[in-house]
Amino acid sequence: MSPSVKGMRDLMGDELRWFRRVEEAVHRIFGAHGYREIRTPILEYTDVFKRSVGDSSDIVSKEMYEFTDKGNRSVTMRPENTAGVVRAMVEHKLLINNDPQLLYYIGPMFRYERMQAGRYRQFWQIGAESFGVASPESEAESLAMLFDFLQALGLKSLSLSLNSVGTPESRPAFNAAFRAFFDAREARFCEDCHRRIETNPMRILDCKNPRCQEALEGHPTMVEFLDEASKAHHARLKELLVVLGIPFTENPRLVRGLDYYTRTAFEVLSTDLGAQSALLGGGRYDGLVKQLGGPDTPAFGWAIGLDRLAMILKQLQGEAPFHPPALLIPLGEVASARALQLARDWWAMGLSFQLETRGGALKKAMASANRSGAKLALILGDGELEKGVVAVKRLDTGAQEEWALADVPEKLVTEGRGMKTV
Numbered sequence: 102m103s104p105s106v107k108g109m110r111d112l113m114g115d116e117l118r119w120f121r122r123v124e125e126a127v128h129r130i131f132g133a134h135g136y137r138e139i140r141t142p143i144l145e146y147t148d149v150f151k152r153s154v155g156d157s158s159d160i161v162s163k164e165m166y167e168f169t170d171k172g173n174r175s176v177t178m179r180p181e182n183t184a185g186v187v188r189a190m191v192e193h194k195l196l197i198n199n200d201p202q203l204l205y206y207i208g209p210m211f212r213y214e215r216m217q218a219g220r221y222r223q224f225w226q227i228g229a230e231s232f233g234v235a236s237p238e239s240e241a242e243s244l245a246m247l248f249d250f251l252q253a254l255g256l257k258s259l260s261l262s263l264n265s266v267g268t269p270e271s272r273p274a275f276n277a278a279f280r281a282f283f284d285a286r287e288a289r290f291c292e293d294c295h296r297r298i299e300t301n302p303m304r305i306l307d308c309k310n311p312r313c314q315e316a317l318e319g320h321p322t323m324v325e326f327l328d329e330a331s332k333a334h335h336a337r338l339k340e341l342l343v344v345l346g347i348p349f350t351e352n353p354r355l356v357r358g359l360d361y362y363t364r365t366a367f368e369v370l371s372t373d374l375g376a377q378s379a380l381l382g383g384g385r386y387d388g389l390v391k392q393l394g395g396p397d398t399p400a401f402g403w404a405i406g407l408d409r410l411a412m413i414l415k416q417l418q419g420e421a422p423f424h425p426p427a428l429l430i431p432l433g434e435v436a437s438a439r440a441l442q443l444a445r446d447w448w449a450m451g452l453s454f455q456l457e458t459r460g461g462a463l464k465k466a467m468a469s470a471n472r473s474g475a476k477l478a479l480i481l482g483d484g485e486l487e488k489g490v491v492a493v494k495r496l497d498t499g500a501q502e503e504w505a506l507a508d509v510p511e512k513l514v515t516e517g518r519g520m521k522t523v
Contacts, residue, residue: 108213108222118421119411120225124207126253127227134246136203136229141185143209147175153184153361153389164212178211183361183386183402184393186230191395199398201239202232207407221408228383230402235387237334240365240401241341247369247403248347251380254410255418258372261342261349262379265335266303266356266366267323269388275326276302282320289316306354314354322353331364338365361386365401373417380413381405425474427454427513429491430466432482440481443506450510454479471496477516479509 105111112120128138147167154160166178179185186204190196207227216222229246231239244261251259267275279302283290287298290305290313297304306317327335342349349367357366366384383403390398415421431440437460444456455473457466463480470478480492490503504512 106222108216110221110223115415115420115423116411118423119414120407122421123227123254123407123410123414126250127205127207130246130250130253131205131229134203134242136205136231136246139186139189139204139206140208141179141182141189141206143178143211144176145179145185145188147177149184149188149393150177150180152392153187154181160212164214166211166213180210180212181404182206182208182210182226182228183230183389183404186228187390187393187395187400190232191390191393196232196390196396196398199233199396201234203229204232205229218409218412220406225407226404227407227410228402228404230400232390232398232400234401235399237338237341237365240338240385241345243401243403244342244347244367245345247381248345251369254414256371256373256380256413259348259380260370261347262352262355262368262370263339263342263349264352264355264366265324265327265331265364266362266384267327267331268363271326271328271331272303272323275321275323278321278326279303279305286316289313303356306356317354320354323356324351324353334364357382357384361389361392363387367403369405371413374413380410423474425476427477427479427516428457428466428470428473428475429454429479429481430457430463430470432463432480436481436483436486439486443481443509447510447513452510452513454513467494467496477513479504 147165150165151161160180165180167175168177170176186206190202195202205228208225209223210226211223213222214220229243231243248259280298283294283298283302283305287295290298291308291310294305294308294310294313297308303323305313306320308314324332324335339349352368355366355368356362357368362384364385364387366382368379368382371378371380381403383401385399385401387399390396390400429440429444431437437458440456444454447454455475457469459466467478476495476497478494478496480494482492485491485503488503489506491506491509493502493504495501
């Protein structure tokens with residue numbers, strides 16, 4: 102049998118439990134802020150991403166899983182989800198009355214890129230998008246929710262890297278100044294940067310080549326060319342971050358990897374694992390809805406990779422909390438039928454335990470229970486049925502006792518072994 106496709110992998114065990122724990126925090130915290138979940142298709146027409154992410158981005162030019170389907174249509178497995186969410190908002194006419202729309206998503210994305218720790222070609226993202234509000238207050242609220250979410254997971258050493266990338270109207274002046282700067286030292290920049298200077302000069306600031314980063318020393322910054330409204334917006338956001346106690350530093354080279362950002366761009370940095378590294382990023386994209394055929398709508402959002410987040414949490418905190426359920430072992434046909442009835446009643450009460458259904462020797466069932474990590478084995482044979490009890494063996498100590506069948510639900514809850522687990 103062939104293995105899984107390169108860059109794709111199965112989720113199970115402790116990693117999946119970390120996924121579930123993070124997802125539960127998303128639903129709880131984002132829901133408390135009034136955000137509603139949206140689920141968009143994995144496949145979109147390729148034009149959705151080319152019109153939004155931008156032909157000059159590495160995602161579109163190098164990384165998309167793009168192909169022609171049997172109807173001769175160009176479709177793409179989504180490399181990110183903001184464009185798909187905007188497409189859904191426009192298609193279903195959810196933005197025509199200008200009411201705020203607060204949405205979040207969890208789902209798989211696909212990029213054909215070089216794999217490294219925590220990065221895969223099928224990867225999972227969590228994202229939040231707010232539509233219809235142009236104020237710095239809306240950005241501060243979204244960032245407060247983001248920090249609450251990360252801190253609830255146990256991350257502590259967090260800060261923002263912040264920049265304003267201006268508006269389409271203010272960028273021509275920056276581009277002209279930057280082109281003059283680039284032309285004076287063009288031999289020091291890589292081939293990709295020579296391509297970017299023709300398509301989107303600002304993206305040169307995002308080049309990861311150390312030589313290019315060194316050549317950028319003294320470059321013009323976007324904040325020098327901001328219009329007055331963008332300056333005021335940026336200043337107000339910084340005031341609100343101080344009020345919220347969210348630490349930040351300004352980074353004039355922060356532009357993000359997508360072409361649709363306007364004004365605010367940010368990354369969240371963490372030193373929880375030692376060296377400072379970026380956990381996620383996002384920003385404002387006021388022109389994207391109109392670009393995809395919708396009304397002129399301000400928007401702000403961000404996304405975080407769930408694969409890498411789960412990896413970090415495991416490195417910091419070890420295995421995700423897990424309490425294997427108790428195992429109910431019936432002995433004989435009469436006990437098996439009764440065990441099915443009891444189990445169905447107990448499951449309906451919200452208890453969590455595993456029912457042994459293989460029959461056969463008790464020794465085999467107990468071996469499975471020990472391998473599962475369960476702490477309790479509940480044994481129901483003919484003798485126990487006559488007495489109206491279940492024999493209980495504590496697998497960690499070997500101690501044995503009896504519980505009345507009527508008391509089993511309450512005792513399992515007391516033991517902490519019978520409730521639902523992930």
